[in-house]
Amino acid sequence: MVKIKVNNENVSYDASANSLVSKYTYKNSVVSLESDGNYVVNQTSKDYQFQVDLQVPKVGLLLVGLGGNNGSTLVSAIEANKQHISFNNKEGEVKPNYYGSVTQSSTIKIGVDAAGNDVYVPFNSILPFVNPNDLIVSGWDINGADLSKAAARSKVLDYDLQTKLATTLSAYKPLKSIYYPDFIAANQSDRADNIFNLTESGEIDQSSKWAHVEQIRKDIQDFKAAKKLDKVIVLWTANTERYSALIPGVNDTAESIIESIKAGHAELSPSTIFAVASILEGVPFINGSPQNTFVPGVVQLAEKHNSFIGGDDFKSGQTKLKSVLAQFLVDAGIKPLSISSYNHLGNNDGFNLSSNEQFKSKEISKASVVDDIIASNEILYPKSGETKNHVDHCIVIKYVPAVGDSKVAMDEYYSELMLGGHNRISISNVCEDSLLATPLIIDLVVMTEFLSRVSYNDLEVCDSSDKKTLYPILSFLSYWLKAPLTRQGFQTINGLNKQRLGLENFLKILVGLPVSDELRFEERF
Numbered sequence: 001m002v003k004i005k006v007n008n009e010n011v012s013y014d015a016s017a018n019s020l021v022s023k024y025t026y027k028n029s030v031v032s033l034e035s036d037g038n039y040v041v042n043q044t045s046k047d048y049q050f051q052v053d054l055q056v057p058k059v060g061l062l063l064v065g066l067g068g069n070n071g072s073t074l075v076s077a078i079e080a081n082k083q084h085i086s087f088n089n090k091e092g093e094v095k096p097n098y099y100g101s102v103t104q105s106s107t108i109k110i111g112v113d114a115a116g117n118d119v120y121v122p123f124n125s126i127l128p129f130v131n132p133n134d135l136i137v138s139g140w141d142i143n144g145a146d147l148s149k150a151a152a153r154s155k156v157l158d159y160d161l162q163t164k165l166a167t168t169l170s171a172y173k174p175l176k177s178i179y180y181p182d183f184i185a186a187n188q189s190d191r192a193d194n195i196f197n198l199t200e201s202g203e204i205d206q207s208s209k210w211a212h213v214e215q216i217r218k219d220i221q222d223f224k225a226a227k228k229l230d231k232v233i234v235l236w237t238a239n240t241e242r243y244s245a246l247i248p249g250v251n252d253t254a255e256s257i258i259e260s261i262k263a264g265h266a267e268l269s270p271s272t273i274f275a276v277a278s279i280l281e282g283v284p285f286i287n288g289s290p291q292n293t294f295v296p297g298v299v300q301l302a303e304k305h306n307s308f309i310g311g312d313d314f315k316s317g318q319t320k321l322k323s324v325l326a327q328f329l330v331d332a333g334i335k336p337l338s339i340s341s342y343n344h345l346g347n348n349d350g351f352n353l354s355s356n357e358q359f360k361s362k363e364i365s366k367a368s369v370v371d372d373i374i375a376s377n378e379i380l381y382p383k384s385g386e387t388k389n390h391v392d393h394c395i396v397i398k399y400v401p402a403v404g405d406s407k408v409a410m411d412e413y414y415s416e417l418m419l420g421g422h423n424r425i426s427i428s429n430v431c432e433d434s435l436l437a438t439p440l441i442i443d444l445v446v447m448t449e450f451l452s453r454v455s456y457n458d459l460e461v462c463d464s465s466d467k468k469t470l471y472p473i474l475s476f477l478s479y480w481l482k483a484p485l486t487r488q489g490f491q492t493i494n495g496l497n498k499q500r501l502g503l504e505n506f507l508k509i510l511v512g513l514p515v516s517d518e519l520r521f522e523e524r525f
């Protein structure tokens with residue numbers, strides 16, 4: 001593994017704490033709009049000191065939905081990489097890798113060489129991150145199939161790899177989970193053969209929700225103890241649920257949500273129960289699906305317990321491209337008038353989304369992705385007046401069993417050019433959905449674990465011994481999420497390049513490197 005030593009006064013190594021200490025002056029421009037329509041810009045500047053604990057802990061990952069396409073593919077990828085299992089497909093031998101993972105397969109520019117040309121290093125060499133091969137994975141599923149059967153059912157991996165992994169995968173057996181049928185599609189009921197919320201007479205118990213929280217907490221504790229783990233992360237990659245209604249007094253505050261769970265209120269979803277259990281255990285919880293797991297009461301609870309949360313909905317294919325292409329068009333001064341997105345897929349996710357309520361959750365999550373991009377350009381989208389100031393954004397998802405996990409995404413971007421001209425960009429994207437999504441799970445887990453090792457002092461307002469961790473909503477994860485959960489009062493950032501820049505620059509300042517600016521004066525002067 002490459003090592004980087006940064007020689008400057010911004011960074012030092014604290015041997016007693018095995019931590020890296022860096023200083024950074026955060027400068028920004030605060031802009032105000034004057035009554036005459038002009039802007040006044042004032043500079044702000046704040047000194048921070050950061051500490052990164054360099055000791056990589058032993059990390060356990062608990063997936064909700066372990067037996068799904070993503071869950072079984074994730075475990076297969078980790079085991080294939082860990083055990084160096086190569087396999088054959090029709091094109092020949094394939095060696096295991098983590099393509100599609102930013103942390104494992106991308107690079108970061110750390111500077112220029114003596115001639116002024118860019119120098120890149122692997123993303124995961126800039127600081128110590130957990131190696132996915134070292135993750136200990138387990139989790140829950142309402143279906144009891146072991147992961148060998150689950151991988152075969154998912155039809156994601158080549159048969160040769162399935163065969164080579166079969167013995168390893170069959171040892172992974174999902175823990176029993178909670179099933180509230182009202183929240184996922186009725187067509188999933190046949191899968192629910194591995195659930196613990198049953199009454200003595202075998203009926204589904206949807207009211208003893210506090211007992212369900214306690215059972216999940218116990219599962220987390222047992223896993224941590226049995227595997228001798230330093231840290232556990234819980235990630236929801238189970239079926240998309242319907243949206244939960246936001247009801248004052250039920251799920252709007254930290255207190256009300258605890259009371260409502262104890263009262264067994266019907267509007268609390270399984271994913272919310274998992275989130276609450278994780279928060280109460282002080283374990284990070286990430287939501288990879290689109291539903292509103294993080295109702296306001298859950299967010300408040302996470303703030304109260306200073307427990308990390310992140311979500312919602314993996315940003316894997318179509319939306320990721322949209323958050324690049326829409327930004328490109330608008331930044332080029334071209335005006336998208338409509339974006340029409342069609343998907344068809346034949347995996348179990350598609351089957352669940354063929355139900356209207358669950359589709360609605362996905363539609364909401366996919367719809368907001370261009371909002372901040374549109375809002376950034378008032379020349380194209382004026383806030384008032386006659387000019388069309390929005391994009392017609394249409395999202396269709398259809399279940400077509402024959403295509404299996406090979407999801408088809410077709411998008412049309414219809415834009416206005418100079419002097420009334422028009423431009424139509426059509427994109428067709430076909431690939432194994434779960435092979436796109438699974439590397440995102442790795443990145444989300446690797447970054448969540450890493451971010452939990454970062455602390456800071458605001459040198460102006462507090463004593464340098466008063467260390468704080470990041471705000472509980474981990475917005476640095478937004479690169480991997482379709483509808484990034486955002487701190488109240490702040491704007492959601494969807495543009496992929498902005499998200500990556502923020503993340504990359506944060507890592508750079510932690511090791512004492514200057515932030516990326518691409519000024520390239522070596523060449524220009």
Ligand code: NAD
Pocket residue numbers: 064065066067068069070071140141142143177178179180184191237238239240241270288289290313314315316317347348349352433434436437
């Ligand atoms: P999947 O249907 O194959 O797997 C979901 C699993 O969750 C199933 O095994 C199911 O039995 C289980 N499950 C359902 N309810 C549960 C509960 N209460 N507790 C425990 N397990 C439960 O789906 P997938 O393709 O693996 O996708 C998982 C989620 O990720 C979906 O919500 C999907 O919308 C979301 N997502 C996927 C992608 C992608 O694959 N490209 C992208 C974005 C979001």
